Amino acid sequence: MGLASFLKSRLISEELDKQVEKIKKPIGSLGYDPWGYNNDAVKYGFSITRQIYEKYFRVQTTGVENIPATGPVLIVANHSGQLPLDGLLIGYAIATRKEKPRMPRAMIERFFPTVPWLGNLLNEVGAVLGDPVNCAKMLENNEAVIVFPEGIRGSGKLYRDRYQLKRFGNGFMHLAMKYNAAIVPVGVVGCEETIPAIANIKPLASALSIPYVPVALPVIFPAKVHLNFGKPMYFDGSDIPEEQITDRVDSVKAEISRLIDKGLSERKRLF
Known part of the structure; x- marks a missing residue:
């Protein structure tokens, strides 16, 4: 038995191996898709994520079955915490659901691919640079895509501003309308408490x-995380003024706010 086979047998359970294999991805002969996704990398990544998901953050998920089994989908969530843990947990929940799992792609900030080795690693496990062109191509390819319309405004918020949604950009709505993609809102509760920040040193940044x-x-606290997936929302692709686009965005934002409130009311303790 070679080293790769030995490590795989030790780190990746048969259950996880079968789960990833049954999710079809258009990968080439070398095992990668055009954005760098790789099945083996995902298996190793998920073997670690499983421990984080089940034992460290003890994630409670409701409504994950609301993600359509096929077709283009935008999974729109509030951004919370200083690290992209929210995207990791959302992606794992969807990829490991019992019925018709999907392997979603996560839009990441432009900063992460600039970190040596990290950019390639994130690509291999399904993350893609958060660029409208990338998102459009993936929707055209019938992918499920995780987006955070708050962007940096959300991930870098201070603890005193936790669960207060920042301004949403309109870009995701334009893409949903153009590609007839379902929008599934997600309320994330718990990640705000994983790395609570009291200030941001802007000059240093x-x-x-x-x-x-x-x-x-310098620690990630084991806050209990709640993920609440809402019902799919559909918007026709009619040519309407930007003000009406903003109204549609606000309706998605309002639903995410409702799901956040639901998660806050459900949790009994922070940890």
């Missing part, structure tokens, strides 16, 4: 050319 430098303890 600017000097380092990174989005933010939070003042926080």
Whole structure:
């Protein structure tokens, strides 16, 4: 038995191996798709994520069956926490659901691919640079895509602003209308408490050319996470003024806010 086979047998359970294999992805002969996705990388990544999901954050998920089994989907969530843990947990929940699992793609901030090795690793496990062109191509390819319309405004928020939704961009709605994609809202509760930041050192962030430098303890707290998936929302592709596009975005934002409130009311304790 070679080293790769030995590690695979030790780290990847038969159940997880079968789960990933049954999710069809248009990968080439070398095992990669055009955006760098790789089945083996996902299996190793999910073997670690499973422990984080089940034992560390003890994720409680409701409504994951609302993700359509086929066709283009935009999974729209609130951004929470200083690290992209929310996208990781959402993606794992969808990929490991019992009925008709899907392997979603997550739109990531432009900063992450600039970190040595990290960009390639994120691509291999399904993440893609958060560019409208990339998102459009994936929707055209009938992918399920995780997006965070708050962007940096959401991920870098301070603890005092937790669960207060920041401004949503309209880009995701334009794409949903153009590609007739379902929008599934998600309310994430718990990630705000994983790395609570009390301040952001903006001059240092600017000097380092990174989005933010939070003042926080160098530890990820094991907050219990709740993921609430709402019902799919559909919007026709009619030619309407931008003000009406904004109204549609606000309706999605309002549903995410409702799902956040639901998660907050459900949790009994932070940890």
